[in-house]
Amino acid sequence: MNAPLDPRSALTPRLDRRSRLAAAMGSGVAVIATAPERTRNRDVQHPFRFDSYFHYLTGFTEPEAVVVIIAGATPRSLLFCREKDLDREIWDGYRVGPALAAAEYGFGEAHPIAALDTLLPKLLADQPALFADIGTDAAWDARIIGWLNAVRAQARTGVTAPGEIRDIRRLLDEMRLVKDAHELDTMRRAATISADAHRRAMATTRPGLFEYQVEAELLHEFVRRGARFAAYPSIVASGPNACVLHYVENTRRLDAGDLLLIDAGCELDGYASDITRTFPVSGRFTAPQRDIYELVLASQAAAIDAVKPGNHWEQPHEAALAVLVRGFIDLGLCQGSPEAVIESGDYRRFYMHRTGHWLGLDVHDVGDYKRDGAWRPLEPGMTLTVEPGCYIRPGEGVPEAFWNIGVRIEDDVAVTPAGCEVITATTPKTVADIEALVGSA
Ligand code: GLY
Ligand code: MN
Ligand code: MN
Numbered sequence: 001m002n003a004p005l006d007p008r009s010a011l012t013p014r015l016d017r018r019s020r021l022a023a024a025m026g027s028g029v030a031v032i033a034t035a036p037e038r039t040r041n042r043d044v045q046h047p048f049r050f051d052s053y054f055h056y057l058t059g060f061t062e063p064e065a066v067v068v069i070i071a072g073a074t075p076r077s078l079l080f081c082r083e084k085d086l087d088r089e090i091w092d093g094y095r096v097g098p099a100l101a102a103a104e105y106g107f108g109e110a111h112p113i114a115a116l117d118t119l120l121p122k123l124l125a126d127q128p129a130l131f132a133d134i135g136t137d138a139a140w141d142a143r144i145i146g147w148l149n150a151v152r153a154q155a156r157t158g159v160t161a162p163g164e165i166r167d168i169r170r171l172l173d174e175m176r177l178v179k180d181a182h183e184l185d186t187m188r189r190a191a192t193i194s195a196d197a198h199r200r201a202m203a204t205t206r207p208g209l210f211e212y213q214v215e216a217e218l219l220h221e222f223v224r225r226g227a228r229f230a231a232y233p234s235i236v237a238s239g240p241n242a243c244v245l246h247y248v249e250n251t252r253r254l255d256a257g258d259l260l261l262i263d264a265g266c267e268l269d270g271y272a273s274d275i276t277r278t279f280p281v282s283g284r285f286t287a288p289q290r291d292i293y294e295l296v297l298a299s300q301a302a303a304i305d306a307v308k309p310g311n312h313w314e315q316p317h318e319a320a321l322a323v324l325v326r327g328f329i330d331l332g333l334c335q336g337s338p339e340a341v342i343e344s345g346d347y348r349r350f351y352m353h354r355t356g357h358w359l360g361l362d363v364h365d366v367g368d369y370k371r372d373g374a375w376r377p378l379e380p381g382m383t384l385t386v387e388p389g390c391y392i393r394p395g396e397g398v399p400e401a402f403w404n405i406g407v408r409i410e411d412d413v414a415v416t417p418a419g420c421e422v423i424t425a426t427t428p429k430t431v432a433d434i435e436a437l438v439g440s441a
Helices: 007-025 052-058 086-092 098-104 113-124 139-153 168-177 182-203 211-224 239-243 289-305 315-330 338-344 430-439
Strands: 029-033 040-042 066-070 076-081 107-110 128-134 164-167 237-238 259-264 264-269 275-280 383-386 388-394 405-408 409-413 421-422
Touching: 007 052, 007 066, 007 168, 007 182, 007 430, 029 052, 029 113, 029 139, 052 168, 052 289, 076 098, 098 107, 098 409, 107 113, 113 139, 128 168, 139 237, 164 168, 168 388, 182 211, 182 239, 182 259, 182 264, 182 275, 182 409, 182 430, 211 237, 211 259, 237 239, 239 388, 239 405, 259 405, 275 289, 275 405, 289 315, 289 383, 289 388, 289 409, 289 430, 315 338, 315 405
Parallel strands: 029 128, 076 107, 128 164
Antiparallel strands: 029 066, 066 076, 237 259, 259 275, 383 409, 388 405, 409 421
């Protein structure tokens, strides 16, 4: 059984991340809040999801918390969090409280969140720079400006306010882009749960079910294994719905002749997985469905082969595109030479998205794709998706046999020194493996 990690078991990597961040800052103070709580509707909150940057540095999962990192010769980290409060704990549940949080989460100091307005102007006094993620939340921006003004108001006592406000994301995005061993371990666990959820969905699918009933099988497996949330709304798209890239209604009834495209992944201890599989509802591909499926599968294999250190970000996409375009021409979907079809962009009628994205704490994770105008070289520890597809809407000049076929095949990969590791590899994807599993439950 794949139990979620206790975030507190991951203290060492988080202490390491805080000290690496302080070193990258050089000097100054970083202030990073967790996410705000949001109302869903009267008296009901959305399930709380911590801020990804905050979680990366702290592992602390309660709402109303802020981490402060002071760089310099002797870097310091402080946590602000909710105080113990018996009445609130009776109604809403356990709070760690500052004293225990300092010990368990590795902070030299922890304070009640209510002390933030008093203490932050003191911590910012005479510091050269304030690092924050300005622009994410207007209410948070206003508080930061308030603290800076509180320091400026002390000017006549000889105190100076930070002369620079710097974007902490420039530093943290670079760090988050290359995963450490703890992150890779968590992502492998998330990937395994999602792979098993896709297996469960394939095994239980049969004509006549509604898409949401297949979604329920995915969620059942996620939650049963300790991954309490999906990393993003699950796409369970049958028949023509597979050609709607962000279809999330999941309300159609499955027909025997349909393909079913499922794009679903769990979030485990904050880390996303992101898998797509496409399979026939009846358990047998028709000939045109199989032609398109095998083409997308071959394009994905070519893209995965191109994920290795030394190659740059765009090379897996270029490899997938070369295979897809040759296939589109062979199947009569596009006309002309491969070079002409790529040059004109005609292939975009059937393949209109890119072949992947960074993956991590956020499903579309942080990190630049280009540096100084050039595609970024792949490095060990980077994690990304490889997800080519083909979506054929009915239309003039499009062979009718292919109408309404939508196929995407998506795996999660980690770049290794020798190439890459497909961490979602146990999700069936050959025609034979899929046909053996679908409807077998
Ligand atoms: N599930 C979101 C994506 O594939 O990018
Ligand atoms: Mn994806
Ligand atoms: Mn996806």
